[in-house]
Amino acid sequence: QVQLVESGGGLVQAGGSLRLSCLASGVTFRIFNVAWFRQAPGKEREFVAAINSGSLRKQYADSVKGRFTISRDDAKNTLYLQMNSLKPEDTAVYYCAAGGTFPLGPYRYWGQGTQVTVSS
Secondary structure, three states, rough: EEEEEEEEEEEEOOOOOOOEEEEEEOOOOOHHOEEEEEEOOOOEEEEEEOOOOOOEEEEEHHOOOOOOOOEEHHHHHHEEEEEOOOOOHOOOEEEEEEEEOOOOOEEEEEOOOEEEEEEE
């Protein structure tokens, strides 16, 4: 049974930073492409960033390029999203996803989400 559990969300002022983590279990994590998505109230879920297995290629949405960094630690079965220079428009529930086609998916497995709120 695959589980993805996000952590690290919270409230931060514009210009601040947060680091999200996603701990995976029940899956051979190292062979899976993984990604972050987000969904703001009243909006569709949107792609944020992805990192594939093996070659560790990365892809970012234009809106977060230069500010966010996706990484993974396969020994710890963990996916990370370092978010710097946060903007109010980054406010959303952030979800990790695994087991999909790089970079946009579709992805098979999803976490429960963690709230990120950026105040102005």
